[in-house]
Amino acid sequence: MKGMFIEDFQKGRVDISPGRTVTETDVVTYSWVSGDVNPMHTNDVYAKASPLGARIAHGTLGMSIATGLSAQIGGLIGTAIAAISVDEWMFLKPIFIGDTLTLQSTVLSAKVSKSKPDRGVLVRQMDLKNQDGEIVQSGKMKTMVRSRAVYGNNSDKD
Numbered sequence: 001m002k003g004m005f006i007e008d009f010q011k012g013r014v015d016i017s018p019g020r021t022v023t024e025t026d027v028v029t030y031s032w033v034s035g036d037v038n039p040m041h042t043n044d045v046y047a048k049a050s051p052l053g054a055r056i057a058h059g060t061l062g063m064s065i066a067t068g069l070s071a072q073i074g075g076l077i078g079t080a081i082a083a084i085s086v087d088e089w090m091f092l093k094p095i096f097i098g099d100t101l102t103l104q105s106t107v108l109s110a111k112v113s114k115s116k117p118d119r120g121v122l123v124r125q126m127d128l129k130n131q132d133g134e135i136v137q138s139g140k141m142k143t144m145v146r147s148r149a150v151y152g153n154n155s156d157k158d
Helices: 024-034 044-048 059-073
Strands: 014-016 080-091 100-112 119-129 135-146
Touching: 024 059, 059 080, 059 100, 059 119, 059 135, 100 135
Parallel strands: none
Antiparallel strands: 014 100, 080 135, 100 119, 119 135
């Protein structure tokens, strides 16, 4: 799917990503890459004795999965310029190894910049849900997106 321009996003638009199951490999690799070796992520005996009763994925791994699921939705491929911010992000429920996550992305606003008409700002509510439909993480993501007014249908030439 080609990316959409800022003008193509309408307030209220909802997209749902495909599912993605969090694996043991995901958690171990993220521990190694991030350096976060908290025993809730790395020690099965410790985690089983905790109030949660099992190892969990890192909160920031969940956020990273949310950005990956957003990319899989496809609306910004070739038109996103840069991430601007992640605001009001909340870690509402634990993500366990074996959980299957989906992302519900809802457009809150999409505006062309008055000072830089070649781009605009897309604001989306991002709700990361587990296989039971429970929101495990939630927040707003702002993304700088190309404008149709400047790039038109020439985005394939980039």
